[in-house]
Amino acid sequence: MAHRSVAEHRAALRSVVGPGGTEQVPLDRHAVGRRLARDLLAADDLPRFDSSAMDGYAAHPARADQRVLDVVGDVPAGAAAEFVVRPGQAARIMTGARLPEGAVTVVPVERTDAAPTGPAPPKVTIEGDLAPGQHIRRRAEDIARGEVVAPAGTLVDAALLALGRSAGCEHLTVHTPTRVAVVATGAELARHGQDPAAGEIHESNSEMIAALALEGGCRVTHVETCSDDTGELGALFESLAAASDVDLVITTGGVSQGAFEVVRQVGEALGGFEFVHLAMQPGGPQGTGRLGQTPVVCLPGTPVGAYVSFTMLLRPALDERHGNPPREASSATYIGPSRRTRLGRVQFVSAVVRPDGTVSPAPGVHLRALAGANAFIEVPEGVDQFRAGDEVSVRLL
Numbered sequence: 001m002a003h004r005s006v007a008e009h010r011a012a013l014r015s016v017v018g019p020g021g022t023e024q025v026p027l028d029r030h031a032v033g034r035r036l037a038r039d040l041l042a043a044d045d046l047p048r049f050d051s052s053a054m055d056g057y058a059a060h061p062a063r064a065d066q067r068v069l070d071v072v073g074d075v076p077a078g079a080a081a082e083f084v085v086r087p088g089q090a091a092r093i094m095t096g097a098r099l100p101e102g103a104v105t106v107v108p109v110e111r112t113d114a115a116p117t118g119p120a121p122p123k124v125t126i127e128g129d130l131a132p133g134q135h136i137r138r139r140a141e142d143i144a145r146g147e148v149v150a151p152a153g154t155l156v157d158a159a160l161l162a163l164g165r166s167a168g169c170e171h172l173t174v175h176t177p178t179r180v181a182v183v184a185t186g187a188e189l190a191r192h193g194q195d196p197a198a199g200e201i202h203e204s205n206s207e208m209i210a211a212l213a214l215e216g217g218c219r220v221t222h223v224e225t226c227s228d229d230t231g232e233l234g235a236l237f238e239s240l241a242a243a244s245d246v247d248l249v250i251t252t253g254g255v256s257q258g259a260f261e262v263v264r265q266v267g268e269a270l271g272g273f274e275f276v277h278l279a280m281q282p283g284g285p286q287g288t289g290r291l292g293q294t295p296v297v298c299l300p301g302t303p304v305g306a307y308v309s310f311t312m313l314l315r316p317a318l319d320e321r322h323g324n325p326p327r328e329a330s331s332a333t334y335i336g337p338s339r340r341t342r343l344g345r346v347q348f349v350s351a352v353v354r355p356d357g358t359v360s361p362a363p364g365v366h367l368r369a370l371a372g373a374n375a376f377i378e379v380p381e382g383v384d385q386f387r388a389g390d391e392v393s394v395r396l397l
């Protein structure tokens with residue numbers, strides 16, 4: 001079996017998974033978490049018109065020192081005044097209402113002698129100065145029609161929805177989510193909700209991989225468990241290859257060196273599959289292949305190995321497909337007990353990174369440690385031990 005570096009296998013997965021598509025979706029909450037594949041352009045000016053930023057009076061003083069003005073009308077929000085505010089005049093106006101023609105400044109009601117409610121008075125007296133342009137939101141001062149509301153690559157969130165809608169946009173062009181089928185293999189697996197017979201275990205990989213796929217921006221269209229029977233897996237592969245809602249098949253288990261490695265056996269019989277051993281721990285045995293046009297990524301069965309493989313190898317390929325930026329390693333100061341690792345392979349250790357920049361192994365082993373971890377310590381191939389005080393590379397989860 002070939003041995004392969006982590007970087008080489010990442011590249012192999014990027015190539016087998018391939019680039020994704022884009023699609024137009026309504027500008028609504030269902031787009032949250034997707035990435036823009038194209039710049040979002042304003043369909044309208046924001047604000048759409050010059051408007052008042054205060055409840056008060058839209059005024060047109062005849063002279064700089066004029067303080068008493070004739071009130072010629074009312075402009076409630078949503079209205080477009082049909083009158084013009086001429087020199088010496090003012091109109092009562094509400095916050096957000098369209099500025100009537102002729103008005104050059106807005107005076108908040110608190111700076112007038114007018115009552116805030118009731119009918120508009122015939123005259124209003126202003127306290128303080130009447131400098132032009134005050135408390136006016138200018139048309140298009142935020143964004144002009146045709147301007148970029150958000151560039152390609154932006155993550156759609158609540159604020160972007162509000163901004164896009166305010167600028168009159170109705171649709172977004174986003175990266176299409178990868179539709180994923182998860183297949184957990186193993187004769188020992190009792191499906192969720194079934195009582196395991198002697199020698200069987202509670203199956204957990206399928207839901208874990210489905211959840212990781214969702215977190216990675218995929219849609220999960222099939223979740224299957226399959227025994228170690230080559231006929232059963234072969235038939236399942238055939239139906240997934242024919243399915244119109246599968247862009248990627250992810251298997252777990254059945255890829256190492258034993259006598260009943262169902263994924264390897266079926267993949268090797270089909271041809272076009274490649275099984276390798278990575279210089280990585282956990283997650284050594286890996287495979288890739290195709291069912292017709294549909295890429296297949298084969299992860300090892302050990303739950304932590306499958307998690308590490310998904311997160312460290314497959315997720316970067318999915319991130320690229322979905323327009324997500326690469327997730328970089330950071331560094332932290334190790335404060336746990338001294339630890340030996342094997343030379344010649346990258347090791348990922350479930351760990352807890354704290355806000356003060358220190359990191360230590362997560363308590364427990366295997367899944368227990370993983371569930372308590374917020375990061376992996378990434379120990380490079382050429383390092384065989386690390387001690388308290390060492391700066392280590394960490395991958396936040």
Ligand SMILES: Nc1nc2c(c(=O)[nH]1)N[C@H]1C(S)=C(S)[C@@H](COP(=O)(O)OP(=O)(O)OC[C@H]3O[C@@H](n4cnc5c(N)ncnc54)[C@H](O)[C@@H]3O)O[C@H]1N2
Pocket residue numbers: 184185186188189201202203204205206252253254255256257258261282283284285299300301302303305
């Ligand atoms: N002779 C060798 N044996 C093994 C090697 C090797 O190089 N030579 N590699 C070991 C490594 S490393 C790993 S990782 C495993 C990977 O084996 P498989 O991918 O074939 O996985 P399985 O044997 O099917 O299962 C391994 C382990 O994980 C449990 N498992 C599997 N699927 C699930 C599931 N869906 N939910 C929960 N738990 C699951 C399974 O019961 C086993 O305990 O091979 C080593 N052996």
Ligand code: MOO
Pocket residue numbers: 280281282283284285300302304305306
């Ligand atoms: O690759 Mo395995 O046990 O090291 O997950």
